[in-house]
Amino acid sequence: SAVISQKPSRDICQRGTSLTIQCQVDSQVTMMFWYRQQPGQSLTLIATANQGSEATYESGFVIDKFPISRPNLTFSTLTVSNMSPEDSSIYLCSVEDPTGFFYGYTFGSGTRLTVV
Amino acid sequence: AQSVSQHNHHVILSEAASLELGCNYSYGGTVNLFWYVQYPGQHLQLLLKYFSGDPLVKGIKGFEAEFIKSKFSFNLRKPSVQWSDTAEYFCAVIGLEGGKLIFGQGTELSVKP
Numbered sequence: 001s002a003v004i005s006q007k008p009s010r011d012i013c014q015r016g017t018s019l020t021i022q023c024q025v026d027s028q029v030t031m032m033f034w035y036r037q038q039p040g041q042s043l044t045l046i047a048t049a050n051q052g053s054e055a056t057y058e059s060g061f062v063i064d065k066f067p068i069s070r071p072n073l074t075f076s077t078l079t080v081s082n083m084s085p086e087d088s089s090i091y092l093c094s095v096e097d098p099t100g101f102f103y104g105y106t107f108g109s110g111t112r113l114t115v116v
Numbered sequence: 117a118q119s120v121s122q123h124n125h126h127v128i129l130s131e132a133a134s135l136e137l138g139c140n141y142s143y144g145g146t147v148n149l150f151w152y153v154q155y156p157g158q159h160l161q162l163l164l165k166y167f168s169g170d171p172l173v174k175g176i177k178g179f180e181a182e183f184i185k186s187k188f189s190f191n192l193r194k195p196s197v198q199w200s201d202t203a204e205y206f207c208a209v210i211g212l213e214g215g216k217l218i219f220g221q222g223t224e225l226s227v228k229p
Binding site: 108 | 152218222
């Protein structure tokens with residue numbers, strides 16, 4: 001199955017600053033997805049990133065707060081801007097993975113963000 | 117709108133007990149269904165999936181799930197749990213007509229040795 005490398009794995013940031021999370025896939029994929037998992041909660045889809053077009057954001061998420069880049073078919077970044085403690089979460093990228101024994105969606109190991 | 121509901125927030129079982137975790141979804145069209153597991157400190161892993169065909173699907177580590185279309189359900193089962201099954205379990209659904217992979221709230225399973 002596809003292998004996703006996500007960086008950084010964790011970070012502690014000051015409020016008001018921004019953090020860019022990188023997601024690298026070892027194969028070309030059409031769509032990449034960004035999720036947020038708040039403490040003790042399930043995963044919430046932030047946006048879908050297609051190569052060559054603007055990301056599509058879910059209700060409650062806006063581009064100014066979570067700008068996304070998708071420069072090619074194997075890479076994407078999510079920026080968490082002007083952070084506040086409420087942004088403390090695990091952020092995960094995901095891809096639709098048709099290559100593995102289990103056709104499904106593969107997830108990165110996540111970025112654990114703490115905003116102080 | 118597409119949604120997923122998992123009935124149990126936290127389940128506590130003894131080893132060798134049988135497990136059934138409930139999952140119901142809301143979507144007007146055809147769906148693909150998934151169960152994911154997240155072991156403590158680890159990332160999400162796919163347990164099993166249903167796309168079409170036999171509604172009883174078998175996954176890794178002895179897990180299985182049954183899709184009951186009339187009940188919009190996709191319950192996860194295991195006949196005999198082990199301490200190593202302690203984890204968070206997520207049901208997820210994607211609608212085939214341009215849907216997105218949506219997750220349930222998750223069920224935390226604690227297995228006592």
